[in-house]
Structure formats: C-alpha cells, structure tokens
Amino acid sequence: MPHSDLFCDNWTFREGFEEAWTRQPQPGETVALPHNAVDLPFDYFDEADYQRMFTYQATIPWEDAFDGQEVWLRFDGAMANTRVYLNGTLLGQHADGYTPFRIRLSGHLVKGENLVTVVVDGSENPDIPPFGGQIDYLTYAGIYREVWVERGDAITILNTKIETPDPVAERKSVRVRTFLDNPQALPVAGNCRLTLRDSAGAIIGEASGPLGADGAELRIEGIEGASLWSLDSPVLYTATVTITGEGFSDSRTTQFGFREARFTTEGFKLNGEVIKLVGLNRHQSFPYVGYAAGREAQQRDAEMVKDDLGCNIVRTSHYPQSTWFLEHCDRIGLLVLEEIPGWQHIGGEAWKDEAVRNVRRMIERDWNHPSIIMWGVRINESVDEDPFYARTNALAHELDTTRQTGGIRKHMHSSLLEDVYTFNDFVLGEFERPNTNEVRRGLRERDEVTGLSHGVPYLITEYNGHMFPTKVIDNELRQMEHVTRHLEVLDAAHADPAIAGCIGWCMFDYNTHADFGSGDRVCHHGVMSMFREPKFAAHAYTSQLDPARKLVMEPVTHWARGERNIGGVFPLMILTNCDRVRMVLPNGQHVDILPDRARFPHLPHPPAILRIDQIDENILGRWGMSWPDVEFQGFLGDECVATRRFSAKPVLSTLQAAPDADSFGCDCQEMRVILRALDQVGNVTPFVDLPVNISVTGAATLLGPDQVSLKGGHTGFWLRSTGKPGPVEVMLKTPRLAPVSLTLETTETGERA
Template sequence: MPCKTLLNNHWLFLEGHAISPSSSDLSQAQQVDLPHNAVDIPLNYFDETRLHRDFSYYYTLECSEADLSQFMLLHFAGALSNAKVYVNGQLVAEHTDGYTPFDALLTPQLKLGTNLISVLLSGVENPAIPPFGGAIDYLCFPGIYRDVTLHHHDAARIKNLKVQSQNVLAQPLINVDAYLQQFAPISGPIELVFDLYDPAAKLLASQHVRLEQWADSASCQFNLAEGAQLWDCDNPHLYQVQVSLSAQDCLDSCQSRFGLREAEFRTEGFFLNNQRVEIIGVNRHQSYPYVGYAMGKRAQQLDAELIKNEQGFNLVRTSHYPQSPDFLDRCDELGLLVFEEIAGWQHIGDEAWQQKSLDNVRAMIQRDWNHPSIILWGVRINESPDNHEFYAKTNRLARQLDPTRQTGGVRCIQDSEFLEDVYTMNDFVLGDGSKNLRSPQNVTGLAKPVPYLVTEYAGHMFPTKRTDCESWQIEHVMRHLKVLDASHANPNISGAITWCLFDYNTHRDFGSGDKVCYHGINDAFRMPKFAASVYASQQPASKHVVLKPVTYWTRGERPEAKPLPLVILTNCQRVEIFMPTGECKSFFPDRAMFPNLPNPPVVIDEWNLGDFPLGDWGYAWNDLRIRGYIGEQMVEELWLAASTLPSRLLVEAQTQTLLAKQGDVSRVTIQALDQNGLLLPYFKDVLSLETSANLQVLGPKVLSIDGGVAALWVRAYEEGEAFLKIHSQTFAEQQLMFQITSETTEQLEVNHG
C-alpha cells in the first residue's frame, strides 16, 4: 500500500564528506533531528566563514522483503546546498539548488536488512551554483533544513498535479493535469479518477480517464455551472482535487488544494477578481536567530499569520528564493498574496550557471503552481543587470509552464529592458532629495505606462534597531509613511513592498559591523519596532484597533527635552488626550501631510497643540491618557506613566501544545512592563532558562532583556508534560507549562491507497 512517512528523527551528522564512514567515525557522529542547521551561529559578531564547509548526514534504513517489493524514494523539501545522496555507497541523486525540493530513488541500491543512506552537502559558496558567485546581502545556512519523507510506491505514481482555471468570474472551467512517473513497466490499462471537492470538502464532481497504455500525463476538465466560491484576501476559499490511479498491482493517489481567482497587474494597478487592490507588501527572509533556516511547519505558519493578521500586509515577497511550502500553504489559507522569486542577488554567472537558474525557475513553478496566493513569478535575479538572452529564456520558460500568471523581474536600475509582464523596481530614492518615490515612466523610460510595482524601499536607507532612541524611531516611522502615501497617490503604481520584515544575519560586507542588517520593521525575534504599526494601522479598525504613540514618554529622551512632535499611529477617527489637571483636547489624522493613506497618523506639533499643556521644559511632567474613537465610541485607551516602575514580567508562548519529534517549536516572548502594562523601553536584566528534558531552548540558556524584551524558541522532543522556567534578577521566577503530544497516524502516515 503506497504511503509516506516523515523521516526527521535519528539522523547522524558529521563535518566533512565521507560517503561510507567507518564505524568509529559514525560512533563519534552527533545524533540530530530534522530540520537541522549544520552550524548554529551567535546572534551577532560571528565568523560567517564557519558556514563555508562540507557536511554529511547519515540515516540507517531497515528494509524488509515487503519494502523491497515496492519502490522507495526519499523526498527532500530543502537541503542547502549541492546535495548528493548515496545508498550503500552508490550515488542515487544530486541536486545543487538549496531552495527547491528533490527526490532520491533508493530502491535499486537497497538490500534486505540494514542500509546506510548518506547525504553529502556543502555550505561552501560555490560560484557555479546560484545564488553564489558575487556578494550576497544575506547568509545561506547549510543543512537539511526542511522535512524529509520516505515514500513507498508500486510500479507507478502520480508525481505532480497542475490545476488551472479559466473564466472564473463567469462560468469557471478547471483544468487538471496529472503527471505520472513509471518505476517499472505496467501492462494493461491505467484507470484514473479525478475528484473535485468544494471548500466544505463536499464532492462536487468526479471523472474517470482510462489510458490503454502508459502515458506521462492525463487530463480532465471540470465545469462549475453555478455557486463558485472565489479565493480572495478576505475570503480565501480553497477547493481540492484528488486523483487516484489504479492499474495491475498498482495503486496511488495525489491531492492538491487550489483557489478560483483572477489576478492581473494592469497599468492602472493590481486587480484581484476584477477589483483593484492596493498592494501593501513586505519582504521576508526565511532565517531565524541561531538556527538559520532550520525551522519547521509551525514557525513558518506563524510568520504568515504575523504578516497578515497582526501587521496588516496583504502581500509578501519571498526574497530572494523560494520559501517553505508550509509558509505558502498558510498564505493560501489566510488570503495573503505572494510574489515568489528564484534564488540570487545581483550576480549572473556563466552559461552553466544560467542553466542552473533556469532549472530553478522550472522547479519553483512546478512545486508551487497550484497556490492561489502566488500572483507573480520572479524570474530575474534580484537587482541584476540586464541580460537579454538569459531573461528572454527565464520569461519564456515561466510562461510555458504557467500561462495563467504574470512574470516580474526585480531591478534597481532605470531604463532597464522590459521583458516581463510587470516592471518591478526597488526604489530607494527617499532620502536623496525631496522625492518619496520615482515616477514609473521616468524609471521605465518607456513611451507608455506598463504594469508597475515597487518591490523594495526604506531598509538600508535608514537602518533602525528596536532599541534606538526615540528621535531615530520617529524618522524611521515617517520614512515608511511617506513612501506608503506616495504609492497610494499614483494609480499607475500597483503598490509597494517594504524592505523588510525582520532584521537578519548577513555577510561582513553588509550590515552594522556585527553581521546583522537592521533593516526590519521587527527585530530578528519577530518583536516589533514602532514602524510595524505603520502597516498595522492601515487595517480597518473593525479588524484590529491600533493606537500606538511613537514615544517612550520620558522627559529628556529627545533633543531639547521636547515632547513634540508626538506621532500616534492609529486607525481611529480621532484621538483625545487627557491631562491629570483636567485638560482634554481632540486631535485628528493628518490628512494634509498624508492625503492618500487609508489611515494617516495623528501628528501633534506646535501648530495644532495651542496652549494645551503637554509638558514642555519647565512644566510638570504628567501621566498621559490617550483615547481612540470611532465615531463617538471609544475603542481603545492607553495610559502613559510619567514615572514608570517595573511591575511585572509578561511571559507568553505562541502555543503551549506541541507535537513530539516533528521539530515543532513555540516562540516565547518575555516583556518587562510598567504599572500600566506598557513596555519599559530601557529595562535591562539577565535571565537564566531551565527546561525539562523533552524541551530544548534554541540558542543560549542565559540571555539578557534588552530594551525591555527578550524572546526565544523552544523545540519539542519526547511526548509528555514539559516546562520552561525563567529566572530573573528583578522579578519572581516564571514558569510555562507545555503539553507535548505523541505523533498520530494522520500526522505521520498518509495513506495514498
């Protein structure tokens, strides 16, 4: 019976390359579970050349006669990079790209009993392999950093499904292609059943296709006469297609989700189901502190939830490489749009290098062509120079593989040759004169408008740490507001994608000298800076009320000890400020400064303050009460204390129920709060962590609270109760309890029969 099994546990790991290591070498190997990072690095000030080495992973696979009667393969969701897979010393698969999946057919080399699987890979930045060959402003973390699954098949399988829809706004037609792979000759006819399920998992239609002889693919078409449910950002309805195969002594099945939606970039903006959507996007790297890329399903899902639900973005760009299928699956479920691109950064290599990049285009699209969240394929190396022959090939291949989606190619140069469907531009003009964004036609140099999207801004133009002073934070906030407003102002601009979501580790050539780029609106632990509320505040208040003053409310924090300007990021219609002395005054969003934003900030300065006693030098420094209103209803209230005191340590986990032996993690945040429940921005403390044996802290077990905050991830192992204890110098001990549950058949064994 065909099945797949998660194979993430009980691997052995060694530095260096050895196809068939000796028993003594294996006895010295480290036992690891996947996902795994070959080299854990400190948070900053590290030697990145530690990553540039070779590594080997080993798995002992026991095979029975029943196993050998089937065809067994390993599926690697992601291994970086230049991976070679051996079975009992014989090479069975090679895959150079570190960001797309590959299969290794094991069966020809398997034997009864014990088999050694060796996976050799490299962190060496090989100039023959994209994205390497030039300077790169991010780190590529070696390791088997995504899931590995073991598949048992009969003589054939359904390798992939491709679902494409037409005419979705009227009478949808759904075309399904099933791509087949044969491991051994099959005699007689092949029966295929195509089943279509609606978003409520109700069977809508079923079709049978009979192949009298072997073929590499089979197709069918469904016609939805009525009641089609469209996929969009607010209602991400997901259909499912399942295809079952049966032949002589051969069974298999495969399923995929998809959405009915029409997505198109036009000269007048981006349209989803023929409705214009202003893109408010963010760039995401997939790295995490200490463990690099090696984070499993839940961490990927929670990043998507933060982007969409907490911070209010409607699009994410996977800069600068394909990212986890678990992340993309969650984008589908949330209604979060995706711009996915191939791996690379500025550099284009020789003809062989370019062929590997074309292979990457193919692998990315074939892996992800059913995700309704993906609306644009990035088929140009980020910020690279023009190369007509190369980019004509990448665009042609993308259109052949998926004619339903447009292509883009991110550049940072003006008058670039336009081969794609959407002119995608990194625009960092803000800070260089009075402009906030360039005019699209000045950038393109073309005689007529074309679809246009700003793919990066801010970022390195004004790097900001979460602990930077208040004046710097205000400027950081204002820069994001200005570009966002400029994007909304021009109907030819489909939207703008800010650089970037999180601070990230980088090479010595970039960053702030400590090997970190502080370009994020959140720090590397996903803790927000003030600028994150720029985007959260653009959501309707009906989804999430935002009332975020860009201030620590301390006299003497700013030059000349002045409290103005007081910027309040909010989606409220008006704000009232109350003083303890009884004075009260209303302030309104600044539509004069930001006329195009859905929700401009409230900006209080000397021009609208009047004689309201906000606390200039020489006056008493008082508590501040701020209320936000929608109409006449108060929807949010904040108290800013004039004299803050450490009152409690707030410890929260994203989840306290974890899955055993699956690399499952939970992020834990630790915040020092004042008497009003607000963060103490300068609070420092040293924390020591203690866990039960079945729970591991990712990173050091002694850490500091910096800027009032600390954060960490814990990873689950054996089932049962688990605890995390936090010992503070200032506060009482805190303890979090977790329940680690055992694996289930549904989680680990997926029956394909």
C-alpha cells in the same frame, strides 16, 4: 501520492566528510530534522563557520513492503550542494538549496540495515545560484527541511497541475494535468479519474479518461456555485487524481482555489476588483537556528504578515520558501510573490543554466497555490541580460499560462521582458546625498522609472531598508523618522493608481554577511526585531487596517521628557485607525489630535500628529517643570474604543513571558516565546538591558543559548518539541524582577503528508 513516512528522527551528525564514511556508520551527535549544521550567535560571529562540509547518517531497515515497490528518499530542502549515498554508493546529488529533490533507492536496498549518508556542502559554490558574488543574507548549511521515505508501485503520480481557465465565470471549469513517474519506462495502460470536492467534502465534479505514456489531462466544465478564493474568504477546494492500471495504482489530493489575479496598467486586480497591494519582504531565517524551523513556525510567520502587520502580500525574498509557509498563505488569504534564488550577481553559463532549472523547480513545486500571484524570474537587482532573462521568462510562461512574471530590478529604464515592471525604489534616501537638490518624495513615478512611452503593469518590490536602518534600541527621533519613511511610501503608493502596490524592506531584522548590515552581522532593516517583535514602524502598516478588523492606537513615543534632542515629545505622532485621539492629563486638561490628512492625504488612516505650535506649552510644561502621566483615548465617532496610559516615572516592574499559543505540536515543532520588561502600567521599558536565564524541562528543548539579553526592552526564544506529547515547564530568571514560570503543552498532531 506514494506511501510516505517521515524520516526525521535518529540521524547522526558530524562535521567534515570522508568517502570511507559512506560504508559504515560514524560516531556523532544524534539529531532530528529539520537541523541547522551550525547554530550561530545572535551577532558578531564568523559566517564562514558553516561554509564547509557536514555529514548526516541514518539507517533504513528493510521492510517486506519494499519488495517489488519503487522506493524514494525525498528531501524538502538541504543547503546547499547535497550528495546522497546508500550503502557506500553515490545515488544522486542536488545543487539547489531551496527546492525539494528525490533520490531513487530502488535496486540498491538490501535486506537488513541500509545506511544513508548525506553530505551537505555549505560552501558558497560560485557555480550555484545565489553564490558567486556577495549576498545580503546567510545560507545556513544543513538538512533544514523534512525528509521522507516514499514507496509506491512501478508507476505513480509524480505531480499534478491544476488550472482554472475561467475562474470568475458563473459556470466554472477545472483542468488537471497528471504527470507520471515511471522510472522503469514500463508500458502504460490504465485509467485516470478526477474528483473535485468542496471544503465540506461534497463532490462538485468528476471526470475520467485513459492514461497515456505522459499521463493524462482531464477537464470538468459547468461547475456551479463555487466560491472564489479572496483575501477575506480564501475558499479552498481539493482535486483528487487516481490512476489505475495493470500492476499499479496511486492517488494524490491537492488543494486549489478559484481566483483571477492580474496586474494591469490601472493596478492589481483580484477577481476583477482593484486592490492596492501593501506588503513586506520576508527571509525564512530565525535567530540561532537559521533556516531550520518547521511547520508551525512557518505558519506563524504567515499569520504575522497578515494579522499582526496588516499586509495583504508577502515577497519570498530572495528564493522559494517553505511549502508550510505557502500552504498557510493559501489558507489565510495572503498573496505571495515568489522568486528564484539570487542577489545581484549573474554567473557564467553553468550558473545561468542552473538558474533556469531553478525556475522550473520553483514553478513545478508551487503552481497550485492560489496565494501565488507572480513568478519572480529575474535575479534580484541584477543588471539587464536579455538573452538570459528571455530564457527564464519563456520557461515560466511555458510551465504556467495563468500567472504573470516579474523581474526585481533596481535600475531605471531596464529592459522589460516580463509581464510586470517590478522595481526596488529607494528614492526616499537620495535626498540625503550631497550636492542633491531633489525634493523629498516617497516614490518615483512609473513612467520616470520605466522610461517607456506607454503604461505597463508596475509594482514596487522594496523601499527603505538600507536607506534608513533602525535598531530596536535607537533613539525616539530616529524611530519616528523610520515610521515616517514607511508612511510616506504607503501614501505615495495609494496616491497613484498606476502603482499596483508596494512591498517594503522588510518584515524583520536578519543575520547577514560582514559586508552588509551594521558590522554586527545583522541587517537592522525590519519593521520587527529578529524575534518578530514590532518596532514602531510595524504599526505604520497595522494602523491601515479597517478598525472593524483590528483597533490600533500606538503613540510613537516612550513618553520620556529628555529622550529627544532638546527634549519633549513634539511632534507627537500616534499611529491609529481611530477617528481621533484625545490626550488626557492628570489635571483634567485634554487635547484632541486629528489624523494628519494634509501631510498624508491618501492613506486610509493617516497618523494623528500633534505639533508644538498646536498646543499651549504650559499644558505639558517647560524644562524645569514637572512631567505628567498621560492617557491617550481613541474614538470611533463619539465612542472611546481604545486607551493607552504612560507613566511619567516608569519603574521596571514585570518580566512578561508571552508564548504565541498555549500548546504546539509534539512532532518537533517550534513555539516562540517573547519576553518583555514592563513598567508599572504595562509598557515596555525600552532601554533595559538585563540578562535573562532560561531553563526548560519536559517535552521540549530550548533553541539557542540559555542566557539572553533584553534589547529594546524585549528578547525572545523558540522551543522545539521532542516528539512526545506532554507538559513543558519554562523557568525565567533575571536580576531585579521576580522569577517567571510558564507551562505549555505539546499535543498529538495528524500525519504530515
């Protein structure tokens, strides 16, 4: 690809915009990108605060290397309607907040300083998806992804498209289409060369051919010994395309994988193997800083979905998300359903035309990611509009013949124009409606939903969520019901081979408009808090993992005698992938608790449940008797492999500071630190609400306020590195507990390309 320099430092930022500002530098705050125009409080804010114009300015000094070259400014993402000026001249604009765009600077650069002015309009423009109705998430204004200065010859590579037509065959083939960028419409005469390499750099295939005006297509056949990309072994290869001709040369290297992903009437198949999809929806937002989080924060979110939550698929609700996130899904073996921006509302003809363009931008940006297995080409939960969705589907199939399409709907008997009937099933809440005698069930049957007389590929794309919002501070009974609802859906999905899988709503709590959530501008729909700390329901997913991969034993209790209605801890649910759990009391009495396969017969690992009628009440005592300490022991066969202790009389003892890692990149990357208030045996004290004061010195700055409050026994914050390697010192102070100091390190990282 063209030579690319990161252009993220020393931007000047100010609110508002006037045309005269584009002709001279304006005073303002010096910021680095990614940048959030308005950092919002955690809750109870006015979301209109960012729905206005903001101005960013930076200078590009003339370089001799620009002479005779094509020069571009590439934005990976800016929200939402963006105009770009150079030295007072409007060069271009972009009306999509979720996909990259390039502004050609060639012919407009002058020797000396060149003033770039970027105007970001954060208002909810009804002509731009997802706006026009009310959306249940926030679209934070700002240049929230990276910006690059690119330069190259008059003819360069614009994009490459890599297809593997027969991925599961013993002898594989690769087809690579190369698209040219030729803004001067020069005659094209030259050669294109393709080189395929494995992860060790060894060449596994080469081909070459002539360039045409529209690029080239090369194919390599008979590749032997290539490994498949899979969940457990996400093997990646690289394709390097090099073009040469009179007066130009360019090269681009792209990763890809060999894999076959198909939704069928019998479920989802990866490389011919049926896999039950289990996942969660993810927004790309973070507390305080909105969308403005860089590479390492995005990568950590992907790792949480797969490793911390045990899922095998994530849905990028409700828009294309960071390429850093998607690239990491490729590396770690996490499947992705990606969709165009929108939420229920369909606008006018101009709006629809923009939505169709969104399909093109999304697919052309991301068509080489092996992790992506479906394109979502319907506005989330919108009504049927067949002419519109015929266009989005036709374009998706034209651009990519290798992936199926889906359309996220909440209406039964909806028109099926896509390849897969994707449905948000909230039946597990309808039994609570008045005048309804419906029996509680986890999911509807496929044919009941589709209304079709024949089977079709079918995927559940949302459930729970707004049907049972659960806060981190909610009482134990509500938390257990939250867990149970997720388990019931998972069990129903595993029971029916016609259901490819289920993607729950949602990964973590998120900020939203006043029309939604709990009035505090937070949707408490996640199985994690906004800081990505697990609620009990998160362990409903993690506990389904093979114990060889990760042992899980999480009792759904705080072990407090009077926390529940009436009192006690029954029924006592333990989320585990152990064969059995033993509850041991100080007097030596113990009870073995077995997985409840009667209630959850289809789960790989049902929860162990102990009911009050299964135990002598004197073992734990009645009201008025003492409440004991307890230890839970998890067994695989006859071996005790996990233990959890609870104190009958917990005392606030420690403030734990847990960073995601000891070091992070010095190039303006983020590091999460979770704070937990622990008792004397190491359990979270869930109802502590103390403030915590945070001070940071060294090679990073604090994102968000310097005083936060513990909620549900925890809170968190992110640090951002300042551009140079070095130590980061964090000091934490809270009443009743000893101060905690934390030392981290920011380190050099390679060039981001």
